[in-house]
Amino acid sequence: MDFQNRLKLIKATLITAWLIGLICFLSTLIISIQSPQNISNSFFWLQGLGIFALLVAIGVALFYDQWGFRRLRDRLSEKTRDLRRSEERYRSLVESAEDFIFTVNASGRFRSLNNFTAVFFGGTPSQFVGQPLSALFPEEIAEKQLKLIRLVFRFGKSVRDKFMVTTGEHQIWLSTNFMPRKDEQGNVISVLCIARDITESKKLEDQLVNTEKLASMGTLAAGVAHEVNNPLGIILGFTDLLLDKTDKNTQSYQDLKTIERHSLHCKAVVENLLSFARHGEGVSEYCDINEDIKDIINVVKHSLDMNDIELN
Structure with a gap:
């Protein structure tokens, strides 16, 4: 039984108890007018019946109230467990991803970042929270990213761009997507950044x-x-x-x-x-590799002679 039907049942029970009590009172009044000598016994029984009906109504109301409270508590616990499991799956997905994932505020300071990002730049997530973008990225790249982040806060739409990042011996290309995170009113509260290493794709x-x-x-x-x-x-x-x-x-x-x-x-x-x-068209066939090498040498022979290069 859902909550609305339970309320209807409790309301009907209380109305029934009130009607029984009213009937008992009217019956007592009528008996007292018609037979004053029997008023004591009649009043006692009718009053007891009314009190009993009222107690039954209160008991029913309390029973359904407790039952409804337990149902509500169980549903709340179930939803809480589902939410916790969903949060754990999301956290596991973010932490296990080999992508740069972080959130920043309007001033370009980190609010959170996954472990992969922190380890790549030689630290832990807690060390970078609250730090500006320039703590991880070169100043020029950080300024460019901050401009894109401000565009996301202004228009509430995602933007994409590519950056070449050099850190120590690493030089990588990142394809970055800046996405707005909004509250219930639709206001942008932070920007989620997901950057993927596309160095190999860039080489190809x-x-x-x-x-x-x-x-x-x-x-x-x-x-x-x-x-x-x-x-x-x-x-x-x-x-x-x-x-x-x-x-x-x-x-x-x-x-x-x-x-x-x-x-x-x-x-x-x-x-x-x-x-x-x-x-x-490409044709597979046997060939004399020495003759092919001679042909190649003939193509570049003039350049070799001009640069005093001799092949042995």
């Missing part, structure tokens, strides 16, 4: 950017190679014509051979660039 992202740059360089190299290849062919063609018309014993002939030799070298470099930039 940088590698992807570098890969895209290399792909762009391949496309650029192909374009440059094609543009250089055309005039280079013309130079070689006219050099051959001049060689045919020049006496081999003259200095001019030697100069033309020098032009031809370097032009052929440029032609080989251009062909290597085109080979490097050429896109094709």
Whole structure:
């Protein structure tokens, strides 16, 4: 039986007892008028009946009141246990998470933080409570975080950002989410910050950017190679014509051979660039790794020669 039905039952019992008492009183009054000589016995019995009815009503009311109190106490104890278990699960989840989790007030001072955050920065949670953000993060990062925290207090909405944090030998990237914690009236009372280490993801992202740059360089190299290849062919063609018309014993002939030799070298470099930039489907096949190494050396040979680097 719920609380409302219990109140209705108690009310009905009290009304019934009051009616019985009223009936007893009226009956006594009527008997006293009709038979004055029998008033003593009638009054005694009717009065006893009224008192008995009143006692029954009070007993019923007290019984249901105690029963309801016990039910309410048991429900309160059950809800308290549920709340305690829920709080323990939440605390266990926060403490076991390998993320930076902390709450701050409007001035950017720590109200709480999980054990992982405190241990990472070389302390315990109690040591950092009440300290400013700059106690954990570099001054520049702390100022940037404080601006975002003030935005959360002002507008009551979550904001996200990424930070690079350097502490000692550690240099990590953090993806941070600043979320408002509100009271029953909807006012922001603190900001919950959850920061996740995304250093590995950042490295993969940088590698992807570098890969895209290399792909762009391949496309650029192909374009440059094609543009250089055309005039280079013309130079070689006219050099051959001049060689045919020049006496081999003259200095001019030697100069033309020098032009031809370097032009052929440029032609080989251009062909290597085109080979490097050429896109094709990946095919698994056996190959001579020594020949592949020679091809790679031919691509970079000019740079090696310019820097006086000799391969053995």
